[in-house]
Amino acid sequence: MSAVHNRSTGRNTSAARKEKHAIQASCSRASEYLVPTLFVVGAGLCLWETREMSQLGAVFPAVISLVVIVAGLLRLGQLGLRGVVASQERGSDPSSDPSSDSGSGSTPRRLALVGIMLAWALALPWLGFLLTGLASFVGLMMVAQYRRWHPRRLAGHLLTGAVLVAFFYALFALVLNVPLPAGRWFTL
Amino acid sequence: MDLIVHALGALSPLNLALALLGVTAGIVIGALPGLSATMAVAVLVPVTFGMAPESALIMLGAIYTGAIYGGSYSAILVNTPGTPSAIATTFDGYPMARRGDGDLAVTLSTIASVVGGLVGVLALLLLAPLLAQVALSFGPVEYFWLAIFGLTLISALSEDSTLKGFMGAGFGLLLSTVGVAVIGGDIRYTYGSPVLLGGIETVSALIGLYCIPVLIDLVATPAAHLKVDGVSRGVRFREGMAIAIKGKLNLLRSATIGTGVAILPGAGGSIASLVSYSEARRVADEPASFGKGNPQGVLATEAANNATVGGGFIPTLVLGIPGTPPDAVILGALLVQGFRTGPELFTTNAGITYTFVAGLFLATCLLLPLGLLIGRYAFKSIISIPKALLVPTIAFMTVIGTYAIRNSASDVVIMLCLGVLGWVLNRYGFRPSPIVLGLILGPIAEQGFVQGFLMGRASGSLFATFFGGPISLTIIALSLLSVFYPMVKARREARRQDKTINGEASP
Numbered sequence: 001m002s003a004v005h006n007r008s009t010g011r012n013t014s015a016a017r018k019e020k021h022a023i024q025a026s027c028s029r030a031s032e033y034l035v036p037t038l039f040v041v042g043a044g045l046c047l048w049e050t051r052e053m054s055q056l057g058a059v060f061p062a063v064i065s066l067v068v069i070v071a072g073l074l075r076l077g078q079l080g081l082r083g084v085v086a087s088q089e090r091g092s093d094p095s096s097d098p099s100s101d102s103g104s105g106s107t108p109r110r111l112a113l114v115g116i117m118l119a120w121a122l123a124l125p126w127l128g129f130l131l132t133g134l135a136s137f138v139g140l141m142m143v144a145q146y147r148r149w150h151p152r153r154l155a156g157h158l159l160t161g162a163v164l165v166a167f168f169y170a171l172f173a174l175v176l177n178v179p180l181p182a183g184r185w186f187t188l
Numbered sequence: 189m190d191l192i193v194h195a196l197g198a199l200s201p202l203n204l205a206l207a208l209l210g211v212t213a214g215i216v217i218g219a220l221p222g223l224s225a226t227m228a229v230a231v232l233v234p235v236t237f238g239m240a241p242e243s244a245l246i247m248l249g250a251i252y253t254g255a256i257y258g259g260s261y262s263a264i265l266v267n268t269p270g271t272p273s274a275i276a277t278t279f280d281g282y283p284m285a286r287r288g289d290g291d292l293a294v295t296l297s298t299i300a301s302v303v304g305g306l307v308g309v310l311a312l313l314l315l316a317p318l319l320a321q322v323a324l325s326f327g328p329v330e331y332f333w334l335a336i337f338g339l340t341l342i343s344a345l346s347e348d349s350t351l352k353g354f355m356g357a358g359f360g361l362l363l364s365t366v367g368v369a370v371i372g373g374d375i376r377y378t379y380g381s382p383v384l385l386g387g388i389e390t391v392s393a394l395i396g397l398y399c400i401p402v403l404i405d406l407v408a409t410p411a412a413h414l415k416v417d418g419v420s421r422g423v424r425f426r427e428g429m430a431i432a433i434k435g436k437l438n439l440l441r442s443a444t445i446g447t448g449v450a451i452l453p454g455a456g457g458s459i460a461s462l463v464s465y466s467e468a469r470r471v472a473d474e475p476a477s478f479g480k481g482n483p484q485g486v487l488a489t490e491a492a493n494n495a496t497v498g499g500g501f502i503p504t505l506v507l508g509i510p511g512t513p514p515d516a517v518i519l520g521a522l523l524v525q526g527f528r529t530g531p532e533l534f535t536t537n538a539g540i541t542y543t544f545v546a547g548l549f550l551a552t553c554l555l556l557p558l559g560l561l562i563g564r565y566a567f568k569s570i571i572s573i574p575k576a577l578l579v580p581t582i583a584f585m586t587v588i589g590t591y592a593i594r595n596s597a598s599d600v601v602i603m604l605c606l607g608v609l610g611w612v613l614n615r616y617g618f619r620p621s622p623i624v625l626g627l628i629l630g631p632i633a634e635q636g637f638v639q640g641f642l643m644g645r646a647s648g649s650l651f652a653t654f655f656g657g658p659i660s661l662t663i664i665a666l667s668l669l670s671v672f673y674p675m676v677k678a679r680r681e682a683r684r685q686d687k688t689i690n691g692e693a694s695p
Contacts, residue, residue, distance in 0.1 A: 023349075026617030035616045039355045046362055049377065057374025059641055060634040061365045068358035075351040105408025113407045114608055117400075117583060121600035124591070133587075137580040144579035146410035157576055164581055168588055176231050178592040 022083040029084045036072040036079075043068035112143045128183025130169060137161045193542075199550070203246050206239075207547065210247040211554045214254020215562050219262050219270050220585055225255035226513040227592075233521045241525040241540065246547030248518050253305060253497055253551040255514070256457065257559060260297040260490055265290055265414070265570045266582060268399040272390065272628055273457025273493040275621055276465040278398065280478060280485030285414050287481055291567050295428035296483050297490040298559035300439060303432070304491035305552035307443035308450070308498025312505075313545050316534075319451045319499075320506035326452055328643070329654055332636025333663040334452065335629040338459040340667040341466045342625045350671060353622045356613070360626020361633065363388050370631050371638040383598040392590040392603040393627050397620035399586045400607020406579050413578060414571055423560045431483045438468050438484050439491045446492030450499025450512070457493040457512065458628055464492035466670060498548060505529055505541065 025032040047065035050058035120136040141157055172178040210232075217228035232251050236244035259270030264281035277297065284293040311319065326334070339361075343353030366377045367387030378384040406413060432439060442464035449460035468488035469478040478485050496512065503509045508529035510516035519529070527540045534541060573581065590603045610620050644653030654660065 027615050031616055035613075035618070036351075036355065039359070043358065043362070046377070053369075053374045053376060054372050056372035056638055056642075057369040057376060060637050061362060061376060063637070064358050064361045064365070068355055068362070071351050071354040071358060075349065075355070078349075078351065105405065107408075109407045110404050113404060113579070113583075114604070117587070117604050118601070120587060121597055121604055124587075124597040124600065129588075129591075133584060136587075137584060140407075140580035140583050141576045144407045145576040157574075160577055161580065164577075165584065168584060172588055172592055176592070179595055180588075180591070181597070 022085045023079060025084050025086055029086055032079060032084050033076065036075040040069050040072035040076075043072065109143050113140065116140055116143065125181050126184055129173075129180040130165070131183060133165050133169065134162065137165055203243055203547075204550070206243050206247045207250040207550050207554055208558070210250025211254035211551050211558050212562070214251040214256075215258035215261075215558065218255035218258025219566065220589060225252060225259070225271050225273075226517060228252070228255035229514045229517045233517055236521060237524060242543040242547075244521065244525055245540065245544040246550065248521055249544060249547040250551035250554070252514050252518060253494070253548060253555060254558075256494055256497055257298070257301040257305075257490075257555055259493075260301070260486075261294065261563065261566050264293045264297065264486070265566060266399065267402045268582075268586075269394060271457070271493075272394060272624070273461055273496065274489070275394075275458055275624060276461040276489040277486060277493075279465065279489075279621075280480070280482050283479070283481035284483065284486065288414070289481065289483075290414055290570070291422075291564065292424045292428060292431075292483070293486050294563035294567055295423050295425055295560060296431060296486045298556060298563060299428055299432045300442075300487040300490035301494040301559065302552055302556050303439050304443040304446055304494035305497055305555065306549070307440070307491075308447050308495035309545060309548045309552060310498070311447045311495075312498040312501050312548070316502045316506050319447075319502050323451050323503045323507065323509065325659060327657075328636040328639035329657065330636070330659045330663065331452075332633050332640055332654075333660050333667070334459070335633035335636065337663050337667045337670070338462055338629050339622070339625055339633075340670045341459075341462045342622045343671070349617065350675070352618050356618045356620075356622035357626040360623040360628075361630045362626075363393070363623070364627045364630020365634065370635050383596075383602075386594070388602060388606075388627065389590075389593055389599050390624075390628050391593055392599045393606050394624050395586050395590055396603035396605070396607035397610035397624055399582065400604060401611040401614055401620070403579060403583055403586075404608075404611050406575065406582075410575070412571075413575065423564050425560065432487060435484045435487050438471075438488055441467060442488040442491040443495040446495030447499035449492075450496035451502045457496040458625065460496050460499075461489040461492045462625070464488045470673070494552070497552075501548075 023032070043065040047062055047069070050062045050065070053061075116136055116139040120132050123132045138158070138161065141161060145157075147153075169180065173180045213232060214225070214228050217231070218225055229248065229252050233248065236247050239247065256271060256273060259274035260277045260281065262268045262270040263274040263277035264285050267278050267282040269275045269278055281293045281297065284290065339357045343350055343357050362377075364387070366384055368375055368385060375385065445464040445467060446457070446460040449463060450457070465478075465485060465488050468484055469475045472478065472482070472484060474482075500510075500512045500515045501518075504515040504519050505522075506529065508519070510519050522540070522544070525540060527537055527544075570578070586603065587600055590600050591597065593599060610623070613623075614620065640653050641650065644650035647653060649656075655664070
């Protein structure tokens with residue numbers, strides 16, 4: 001009876017020890033394995049591409065690709081040996097980690113921000129800096145606003161936005177002589 | 189005696205006004221993400237051509253000093269280093285700002301920058317010829333190992349996992365190989381796209397990887413960007429001075445490291461601030477508090493990066509080899525003013541040299557009042573601007589800043605893509621710093637590595653070329669120490685804790 005008890009206690013202790021040394025996942029347990037695998041595959045592709053380069057051009061990316069592959073495989077081995085526990089509740093102390101709110105919050109707003117900025121960058125040579133700048137400023141203002149819009153608040157924000165865009169445009173285009181795109185729109 | 193005469197000459201009302209103007213312009217340009225110290229100096233150099241030589245030199249020194257310091261504002265307040273040398277300032281500066289101590293972090297960065305700047309200028313004045321000889325003993329292989337040392341430091345500082353840090357650094361190094369090869373001229377990883385031929389611009393990658401994740405998370409919640417206490421606490425100068433006095437050894441050590449690293453051309457402020465940050469963390473009583481808003485982290489990085497201003501001028505003035513890109517621009521302006529590099533630095537050229545050094549000294553001293561004043565205004569602006577205005581303003585600055593570097597809209601798309609990738613990787617525990625450092629140090633590492641490879645192949649011994657020199661071996665030893673020391677220390681502590689727990693449980 002006591003032998004059985006000792007064996008089960010031993011098993012519990014080793015499980016507890018394994019749990020203690022287990023790696024805490026940054027996001028999900030699966031992603032902890034997936035991301036190093038992607039790094040290994042990506043570096044493998046980079047290594048494969050070095051075949052078409054000259055020896056001088058290939059030596060550095062080949063060595064670095066190998067280092068990434070080794071680091072990725074070591075990480076996978078580490079995860080396999082020590083195990084992974086699911087991520088604990090994040091964001092309890094925002095000061096401890098600048099990225100602590102990554103993941104929580106509104107995904108549509110995140111996507112809207114990226115979408116507006118991408119459209120801005122792509123339209124820049126066509127519509128010019130001033131027009132795209134103003135339009136994107138207003139778009140991002142809408143995305144970042146959580147409180148209800150009142151006519152006064154909206155007018156104030158729009159005015160401030162226009163002044164800020166004009167200030168930066170003047171600083172870069174006039175003072176620093178950066179040739180900002182005027183847009184092909186106007187030259188058609 | 190000469191120095192005093194020239195320093196007094198530098199104190200004329202006109203020169204003082206020009207120094208004030210230069211420091212202010214430098215701080216403002218340095219604080220804007222995308223506008224680096226190099227750009228600040230390059231844009232304002234032509235303004236100095238029409239001035240009297242001493243006024244021009246004073247203004248140049250002032251712009252440069254202000255720009256290097258200004259990079260810390262955006263690092264602390266929006267987690268985006270204004271200049272690459274402020275990367276390590278984000279580690280503790282931004283967490284401090286998030287918990288409501290942004291004003292204190294800015295004050296600490298100002299104090300540290302003044303101390304670091306003064307140590308760098310003193311070294312330039314007293315040890316220039318001696319230290320310049322050290323720079324000459326560094327060959328391509330040593331530079332390669334130095335770049336690797338910088339990368340091992342940043343990887344070892346990755347709290348989550350050293351291996352993740354290595355993967356991130358490797359990813360950054362691979363990104364640096366995109367475009368035309370530094371040696372050999374191969375076109376690599378462009379996939380037929382002419383946009384990628386010029387490679388990935390470092391500063392736009394830096395803006396993307398640091399700033400875009402902040403913007404993505406800013407819009408996701410209605411919470412305020414930075415925590416603010418109801419009462420205004422001013423610049424918290426006394427509190428800052430008390431912390432600086434407590435960390436005086438840290439300040440002096442970091443400033444010395446900054447000066448030492450800066451004399452190596454190409455290494456620059458980013459490695460200097462990382463080495464000093466890593467040292468500050470290693471010797472600290474509570475190393476775990478670094479990266480979570482420890483004021484000593486801000487002191488270490490800012491003292492080091494401002495010390496590189498004076499330190500970087502040592503090889504520039506003595507050997508004519510610019511330590512950093514802004515040094516190269518300033519060297520050009522100095523040559524226009526009649527300066528000649530070389531051993532005549534403190535003899536025939538003493539007038540120009542002493543005026544320039546006095547100008548740097550003056551600018552560094554002016555940093556204190558100006559930095560505190562502008563810093564307070566910057567902090568107040570960031571906390572009082574509503575989110576609906578803050579987000580588009582930061583986004584506007586990232587887009588215009590990225591575009592201005594090469595006048596390329598494609599760089600803006602690359603910046604955005606890297607930013608989204610950075611946000612995703614950050615979620616999975618991969619920090620942006622190793623990637624950015626890989627990108628910055630990639631060309632230095634590759635050039636050193638390939639040149640070393642050629643030298644080794646020609647001499648018939650690759651191993652001896654890379655592992656033969658005493659400087660190489662020292663740097664390799666330091667790199668290994670930086671990777672394995674934290675692991676050994678953590679294991680030892682875990683074992684000690686186990687023993688304590690077992691000791692408590694056994695009776």
